[in-house]
Amino acid sequence: MPPTQPVPTGVGDVFQLFRDGRPRTKAELTRVTGLARSTISSRVDALLAAGLLRPDGEAASSGGRPPATIAFNPAARIVIAADLGASHGLVAVCDLAGTVLASVRADIAIAEGPETVLSWVVDAALDCLQRSGRTLDEVVGTGIGVPGPVEHSTGKPAKPPIMPGWDAFDVPAFVTERLGGPVLVDNDVNVLALGERATVWPEIDDLVFLKVATGIGAGIISGGRLQRGAQGTAGDIGHVQVPYSRDSPRDAGDERDLEAVAGGTALAASLHTDADPVRTSADVVARLNAGDHLAVDLVRQAGREVGEVLATTVNLLNPSVIVIGGSIGIAGEHLLAGVREVVYRRSIPLATQNLAIVQSRSGGLGGAIGAAHLVIEHALAPHGVDALVSVTAAD
Amino acid sequence: MPPTQPVPTGVGDVFQLFRDGRPRTKAELTRVTGLARSTISSRVDALLAAGLLRPDGEAASSGGRPPATIAFNPAARIVIAADLGASHGLVAVCDLAGTVLASVRADIAIAEGPETVLSWVVDAALDCLQRSGRTLDEVVGTGIGVPGPVEHSTGKPAKPPIMPGWDAFDVPAFVTERLGGPVLVDNDVNVLALGERATVWPEIDDLVFLKVATGIGAGIISGGRLQRGAQGTAGDIGHVQVPYSRDSPRDAGDERDLEAVAGGTALAASLHTDADPVRTSADVVARLNAGDHLAVDLVRQAGREVGEVLATTVNLLNPSVIVIGGSIGIAGEHLLAGVREVVYRRSIPLATQNLAIVQSRSGGLGGAIGAAHLVIEHALAPHGVDALVSVTAAD
Numbered sequence: 001m002p003p004t005q006p007v008p009t010g011v012g013d014v015f016q017l018f019r020d021g022r023p024r025t026k027a028e029l030t031r032v033t034g035l036a037r038s039t040i041s042s043r044v045d046a047l048l049a050a051g052l053l054r055p056d057g058e059a060a061s062s063g064g065r066p067p068a069t070i071a072f073n074p075a076a077r078i079v080i081a082a083d084l085g086a087s088h089g090l091v092a093v094c095d096l097a098g099t100v101l102a103s104v105r106a107d108i109a110i111a112e113g114p115e116t117v118l119s120w121v122v123d124a125a126l127d128c129l130q131r132s133g134r135t136l137d138e139v140v141g142t143g144i145g146v147p148g149p150v151e152h153s154t155g156k157p158a159k160p161p162i163m164p165g166w167d168a169f170d171v172p173a174f175v176t177e178r179l180g181g182p183v184l185v186d187n188d189v190n191v192l193a194l195g196e197r198a199t200v201w202p203e204i205d206d207l208v209f210l211k212v213a214t215g216i217g218a219g220i221i222s223g224g225r226l227q228r229g230a231q232g233t234a235g236d237i238g239h240v241q242v243p244y245s246r247d248s249p250r251d252a253g254d255e256r257d258l259e260a261v262a263g264g265t266a267l268a269a270s271l272h273t274d275a276d277p278v279r280t281s282a283d284v285v286a287r288l289n290a291g292d293h294l295a296v297d298l299v300r301q302a303g304r305e306v307g308e309v310l311a312t313t314v315n316l317l318n319p320s321v322i323v324i325g326g327s328i329g330i331a332g333e334h335l336l337a338g339v340r341e342v343v344y345r346r347s348i349p350l351a352t353q354n355l356a357i358v359q360s361r362s363g364g365l366g367g368a369i370g371a372a373h374l375v376i377e378h379a380l381a382p383h384g385v386d387a388l389v390s391v392t393a394a395d
Numbered sequence: 396m397p398p399t400q401p402v403p404t405g406v407g408d409v410f411q412l413f414r415d416g417r418p419r420t421k422a423e424l425t426r427v428t429g430l431a432r433s434t435i436s437s438r439v440d441a442l443l444a445a446g447l448l449r450p451d452g453e454a455a456s457s458g459g460r461p462p463a464t465i466a467f468n469p470a471a472r473i474v475i476a477a478d479l480g481a482s483h484g485l486v487a488v489c490d491l492a493g494t495v496l497a498s499v500r501a502d503i504a505i506a507e508g509p510e511t512v513l514s515w516v517v518d519a520a521l522d523c524l525q526r527s528g529r530t531l532d533e534v535v536g537t538g539i540g541v542p543g544p545v546e547h548s549t550g551k552p553a554k555p556p557i558m559p560g561w562d563a564f565d566v567p568a569f570v571t572e573r574l575g576g577p578v579l580v581d582n583d584v585n586v587l588a589l590g591e592r593a594t595v596w597p598e599i600d601d602l603v604f605l606k607v608a609t610g611i612g613a614g615i616i617s618g619g620r621l622q623r624g625a626q627g628t629a630g631d632i633g634h635v636q637v638p639y640s641r642d643s644p645r646d647a648g649d650e651r652d653l654e655a656v657a658g659g660t661a662l663a664a665s666l667h668t669d670a671d672p673v674r675t676s677a678d679v680v681a682r683l684n685a686g687d688h689l690a691v692d693l694v695r696q697a698g699r700e701v702g703e704v705l706a707t708t709v710n711l712l713n714p715s716v717i718v719i720g721g722s723i724g725i726a727g728e729h730l731l732a733g734v735r736e737v738v739y740r741r742s743i744p745l746a747t748q749n750l751a752i753v754q755s756r757s758g759g760l761g762g763a764i765g766a767a768h769l770v771i772e773h774a775l776a777p778h779g780v781d782a783l784v785s786v787t788a789a790d
Contacts, residue, residue: 010428010429010430035430035434159744205625206625218711222622223620225620227617227622227712228618229712229746230601230749230750232713233713233743233746234617236711236713236746239743240710241741308636309707311635311636312635312636312704315628315631315632315634316615316631316632316711317629318623318626318631319624319625320624320626348628348631349554351624351626351628353626354625
């Protein structure tokens with residue numbers, strides 16, 4: 001397509017038909033959309049010129065010359081994805097299907113502040129680009145998951161408890177200046193939910209991802225969409241108030257939030273002695289892996305506490321899958337067992353008869369893949385594709 | 396359009412542009428969609444022939460003959476809507492904007508069973524049709540709200556506690572045989588949420604409607620959509636387990652569900668004496684309206700109990716509006732005061748800084764209007780409009 005020719009509008013709409021990955025012919029598109037053959041041709045040609053579609057061999061023919069089939073080309077562009085935890089960071093370059101092409105992991109504390117951490121993200125991204133043989137020009141955007149609440153409309157962390165120096169920091173502006181835009185920021189549990197769904201549960205529309213590590217949070221996918229709520233704080237299950245311990249007598253009003261009862265910091269404090277120090281959620285995981293009976297009992301009880309709040313979540317949202325993740329959530333099946341015990345007992349039968357409660361299977365790259373999908377959903381939506389094609393045509 | 400001419404596909408997509416009610420010209424549609432003028436013309440003509448669009452005067456012109464503007468015509472077809480409660484029923488005929496054209500209300504107990512109640516619905520619908528001067532041919536579908544859980548995929552009530560005889564009854568089949576289809580069934584709180592949003596909060600994407608009457612339930616709109624969950628039981632807040640009373644000491648494990656603590660039946664039992672009987676939620680409302688101090692205190696405490704679960708809901712879903720409805724929820728501001736007291740104290744600041752907690756304002760017709768919107772959303776979606784236009788063209 002010559003650069004001076006205007007991009008036909010509706011290109012992004014036609015592209016949506018290819019999102020399922022199945023190759024199609026122009027004749028099939030004409031039939032399905034009811035658009036004129038010439039309209040389909042100009043739109044498909046624009047998508048081919050932009051590289052978002054590619055020729056895909058030949059379709060079965062009813063006679064004569066076999067019609068050419070066309071398919072989505074996930075290699076057309078790339079996405080930068082960053083998954084930032086309390087004490088680690090993972091940066092990846094992915095294709096438009098969310099497949100990781102290169103990644104870098106480092107032990108980096110979020111508490112070192114936004115300039116330090118995001119500068120590392122930028123360096124790691126450039127390193128991944130080089131190793132995957134791609135360039136910044138090919139990047140359609142950067143997705144970043146951070147361990148705290150984010151104001152969705154601006155991408156700025158909003159009073160994040162374990163991210164000193166990050167409150168209201170303009171993450172998108174800082175990263176856009178170095179890597180280009182758009183830069184989409186969300187909390188780590190939301191990106192974990194997106195990553196788990198993309199890699200393990202692509203057909204599931206109602207999924208809750210629960211992370212139990214130093215903190216506790218949930219990512220909620222309902223009706224096929226990540227739910228962020230009005231200010232982007234949806235899924236903040238860690239700050240739900242619960243009785244201090246449901247198994248012991250309590251004084252009226254003696255309540256804490258779930259994280260203070262069942263989070264990694266609280267579990268470490270319960271296990272800690274001067275003779276045998278336990279300070280972090282990583283220490284708790286080490287005890288679990290060593291088969292420490294007290295740690296196993298405490299984590300199973302934490303699972304019950306979490307299960308109480310998840311039972312309410314099941315009543316409210318009726319998910320078909322609850323995924324348990326986070327370092328403590330996947331250290332053996334102790335937390336899972338406690339959660340299952342309470343949720344299956346408490347929730348109404350109709351809501352639990354098809355409810356799966358399982359551990360995360362997306363692995364260490366789940367957060368980065370989810371962060372990539374934040375960007376992919378944006379870039380491959382109809383208007384996003386229109387914009388990509390315009391840029392290509394103007395080159 | 397002659398009946399033998401095929402309906403142009405994509406008609407439903409063009410119709411979506413008119414859903415906001417604003418009149419448009421064909422030139423504007425051509426510009427916005429990028430479709431050929433002839434394509435727009437054939438689609439608009441099909442929609443005009445089906446009556447879904449109508450000429451709407453003339454637009455301002457830049458010179459020459461003023462271009463004709465076209466607008467959505469809500470009077471084109473009608474919807475039957477039924478709002479069934481524990482002890483009342485309301486049937487309405489609405490236009491495609493959800494405006495009520497005629498309605499009938501009766502004291503009818505859901506416990507009389509599906510044949511009796513649904514036969515009344517059918518008779519009331521035929522009565523409303525006659526009074527509004529419309530016919531069954533013009534009906535695009537029937538929406539029904541019932542006071543219990545419904546399996547969304549089939550429209551059958553699913554083990555509804557206060558609807559004896561209704562479990563798994565094929566409501567859509569029974570009603571379709573008499574009024575035609577489609578017949579969409581949902582629980583009463585979901586239709587109340589839809590009705591409240593349509594009439595009071597059309598711009599709000601995250602709204603929780605809480606009904607407190609004989610029972611307690613919630614309708615959840617997140618990300619602009621009613622959330623039903625995997626089996627259609629989302630919003631079942633009444634069966635969340637809570638301590639029996641949070642203000643008094645309790646024994647470990649002594650818990651009930653929210654409805655048993657704060658629902659109308661529980662409140663009536665607390666107020667009841669042999670000398671002064673209080674048996675139903677209507678009796679509780681009468682006491683509130685009479686200014687009975689004990690009733691006021693109990694309902695305010697019920698509001699606090701409800702508020703505890705709503706605080707968790709706010710953490711999970713971050714709505715911008717919580718609407719309190721149901722007969723007890725709107726009898727004075729006592730329940731509302733208790734809810735506000737707890738939710739604003741408990742939830743995280745970011746989630747509550749823009750959170751409105753208000754009483755229902757959609758009035759007695761809210762449920763019926765919501766049931767109408769169940770059908771309208773279905774009938775006016777792109778494929779629904781394509782089907783309506785096909786039928787018209789084939790007449």
